[in-house]
Amino acid sequence: MVSLDSGAGLANATLQQRLVPVRLFYDFLMEEGLRESNPVGRGRYTPGNRFGGHQRGLVPRLTKLPWIPSDQQWLDVLTVARDEPVRNRVMLALAYDAALRREELCSLRTDDLDPGRRTLRVRAEATKNRLERVVPYSATTGVLLSGYLAHRATISRARGPLFLSESRRNHAQPLTLWTWSKVVRRLALAADLPRFSTHTTRHLCLTDLARMGWELHAIATFAGHRSTESTMQYIHLSGRDLAEKLQRGMDQIHAWRVEKLAMLGPDLVSAGWK
Numbered sequence: 001m002v003s004l005d006s007g008a009g010l011a012n013a014t015l016q017q018r019l020v021p022v023r024l025f026y027d028f029l030m031e032e033g034l035r036e037s038n039p040v041g042r043g044r045y046t047p048g049n050r051f052g053g054h055q056r057g058l059v060p061r062l063t064k065l066p067w068i069p070s071d072q073q074w075l076d077v078l079t080v081a082r083d084e085p086v087r088n089r090v091m092l093a094l095a096y097d098a099a100l101r102r103e104e105l106c107s108l109r110t111d112d113l114d115p116g117r118r119t120l121r122v123r124a125e126a127t128k129n130r131l132e133r134v135v136p137y138s139a140t141t142g143v144l145l146s147g148y149l150a151h152r153a154t155i156s157r158a159r160g161p162l163f164l165s166e167s168r169r170n171h172a173q174p175l176t177l178w179t180w181s182k183v184v185r186r187l188a189l190a191a192d193l194p195r196f197s198t199h200t201t202r203h204l205c206l207t208d209l210a211r212m213g214w215e216l217h218a219i220a221t222f223a224g225h226r227s228t229e230s231t232m233q234y235i236h237l238s239g240r241d242l243a244e245k246l247q248r249g250m251d252q253i254h255a256w257r258v259e260k261l262a263m264l265g266p267d268l269v270s271a272g273w274k
Helices: 012-031 071-081 086-097 102-106 139-155 177-190 200-211 216-223 228-238 240-264 266-273
Strands: 119-122 133-136
Touching: 071 086, 071 177, 086 102, 086 139, 086 177, 086 200, 102 177, 133 216, 200 216, 200 228, 216 228
Parallel strands: none
Antiparallel strands: 119 133
């Protein structure tokens, strides 16, 4: 028997989703008069009702920050990816550089690229919230992309989907989401990072932008977020605001303590108490 909050088995969000049809079924039974209560309760809060105003859901709602690899773990992934075909390498680079979702990456077309300005257009129909945006990519990724475009011409010279399959079965056909997921999964296992996924590069890029001091709205625009609420998790994950506040606070506290230490006598201070 595994308890719901044990951390084993299905994720918290998955359990919540799977309880929805069960809850709706019992709602139906109540409407038909076959039951008086629903055993799969909803979490409710009634303002002004201090006692009994809050009803807990069967599965608690947890808000967790996304996982991102450490610098060494990211290097491990890149080391493994170094031996991949140029298509996979440029896809990994673009996924990080432009903070692309899996669907956005696999839906790129040849006419979405502007190599002269090193930008690419993420079309509205490929995005999660139907917001089109233009994002830049690095010079290093630009070199990889040029190599891939030359390689792509050996597969197909037709305009259209940027990333093509090279398998016998689907030769020159658009690369599917599932194929890219399998590539990333293989890289993750080879690097001994099973938590690394197609979305990890997006999380890592946006967190790095927050660490570099980008403003909240700039990160939201880059990521294609409709509201800054989604962007806030990367600010929290970077620890930027907390680190700055901690440093300012510690500077003040340290100065105060050093000042008070001077009361012990100049001989102790000069001996290294500073």
